[in-house]
Amino acid sequence: MNRCIRFACPLLVSFAFLSNSYGAESLTPPDDLAKEAGMACIGIAQKYSGESRRFNPEEMKEFIMEQVNDCRNLLTYTMFKPDTATVVLEKIESDYGRFTPDVSEEEAKFRNYFHKNIISGAQKASKDKNFREEMVTLGGFTVASPSHRNF
Numbered sequence: 001m002n003r004c005i006r007f008a009c010p011l012l013v014s015f016a017f018l019s020n021s022y023g024a025e026s027l028t029p030p031d032d033l034a035k036e037a038g039m040a041c042i043g044i045a046q047k048y049s050g051e052s053r054r055f056n057p058e059e060m061k062e063f064i065m066e067q068v069n070d071c072r073n074l075l076t077y078t079m080f081k082p083d084t085a086t087v088v089l090e091k092i093e094s095d096y097g098r099f100t101p102d103v104s105e106e107e108a109k110f111r112n113y114f115h116k117n118i119i120s121g122a123q124k125a126s127k128d129k130n131f132r133e134e135m136v137t138l139g140g141f142t143v144a145s146p147s148h149r150n151f
Helices: 002-025 031-048 050-054 057-080 082-098 105-127 129-144
Strands: none
Touching (some): 031 105, 082 105, 105 129
């Protein structure tokens, strides 16, 4: 009986650790999914950022990259765990609404337009594989050719 306990206890403990590590890993999206989402979001940003050249380039680049990161998070989790998408979207909208930069009315309109379009683009890309692939391709061209980038 004593030998059985010595054998069974470590086995049960190791099984508990393995089951916990399996559950924790399933909360993190795979790298290839995050990479695809990132490329798609760069493509979406390129599509909607044409007007950004009229404003301060450094501030626009910073703003657009923040929006691309939010888009990537939303798209990744929408594809990986669709039930968490609303939580991610609510956090993005909450964070976006907190920060009001001191910019012209025209630039503020552009920022709101861009934010709305990049978020709706992420939602569309999560549901429409063809659109997502098109945006991944556009994102690849954007990364490969910095001189043709809008931001």
